[in-house]
Amino acid sequence: MILALVLEERHTEKAISLVTRWIAEGTKLHAPLLAQYEIVNALVKKRASAELEAAEADTALAAIENLVVSYDETPNMARATEIALEMQRHKKSNDAFYLELAERLDARVWTVDQGLANNDASRHRTTLIE
Amino acid sequence: MTAKEKVAKDMRDWSEEQAERALKAAQHRPLSQADRERQHRVAMELAASARAGQTEVVDAAALIREVRDEMEQR
Numbered sequence: 001m002i003l004a005l006v007l008e009e010r011h012t013e014k015a016i017s018l019v020t021r022w023i024a025e026g027t028k029l030h031a032p033l034l035a036q037y038e039i040v041n042a043l044v045k046k047r048a049s050a051e052l053e054a055a056e057a058d059t060a061l062a063a064i065e066n067l068v069v070s071y072d073e074t075p076n077m078a079r080a081t082e083i084a085l086e087m088q089r090h091k092k093s094n095d096a097f098y099l100e101l102a103e104r105l106d107a108r109v110w111t112v113d114q115g116l117a118n119n120d121a122s123r124h125r126t127t128l129i130e
Numbered sequence: 131m132t133a134k135e136k137v138a139k140d141m142r143d144w145s146e147e148q149a150e151r152a153l154k155a156a157q158h159r160p161l162s163q164a165d166r167e168r169q170h171r172v173a174m175e176l177a178a179s180a181r182a183g184q185t186e187v188v189d190a191a192a193l194i195r196e197v198r199d200e201m202e203q204r
Contacts, residue, residue: 003190005177010187016174023170026163041197046188056183063176068166094198113191 001129002035002067003042004112006060007052011112011129018110018129019067029069030105032097036071039064072101079103087119099124 004015022029043060046052052060080100084093095116102109108125111117117128131139141149161169 001190003193005174006180007190007193008181008184008187009190011190012181016177020170020174023166026166038194038197041201042190042193045193045197045200051186053183056180059176060180063173063180066169066173066176068161068170068173111191113194115191115195 001110001112002031002064002069003039004129005067006063007042007046009112014129015112023068029067030101030107031069031071032075032101033071033073034075034094034097036064038094076100076104083123086123095119099126102126 001011001015003009004011005019009015019029040061043052043057047054047057075097080093080096083099083103084096087096087099095113098109098111098116101107102124108127109116110127110129112129114128117126141152144152
């Protein structure tokens with residue numbers, strides 16, 4: 001979802017609207033530290049393929065640094081492992097860290113990833129941004 | 131050695147950037163609602179500026195899946 005704020009994406013308007021509403025309401029936003037690595041990897045890929053200029057990537061990173069998001073540095077790895085196995089996503093456990101954090105904070109996961117939302121709907125409070 | 135002494139000892143080898151980041155982290159305090167809204171406005175202005183030059187519409191979820199796949203193949 002964070003990526004949809006800084007890249008032209010079909011969910012961009014909706015993501016801006018949601019985040020702006022949450023900030024106005026005083027809702028706290030959280031993400032695993034892993035999100036930062038995934039965002040940087042995505043921007044590196046866009047830069048490497050020349051689909052993103054250096055200045056645009058720098059501005060995107062500055063925007064992300066200013067987002068009022070708390071990045072969690074203390075995942076419960078054992079629980080994340082369980083969640084990954086429950087989701088049968090043991091080869092790609094990244095999603096499990098987002099879900100573990102949400103579970104620990106008793107929070108809702110908002111995602112633009114339909115696969116995650118479909119796979120997880122019955123287990124966690126996951127909402128697909130459409 | 132106290133924590134303060136350890137920080138003072140270790141920081142001699144830090145770069146200015148490392149020191150700035152450590153200071154920022156150490157001084158981190160919950161933002162007031164007004165500061166949250168102000169910082170959010172800055173973030174959205176920067177995000178709009180980053181998007182302004184982009185002509186291609188991306189699929190963020192697919193992009194993340196691609197980079198995860200690439201990391202896995204390394």
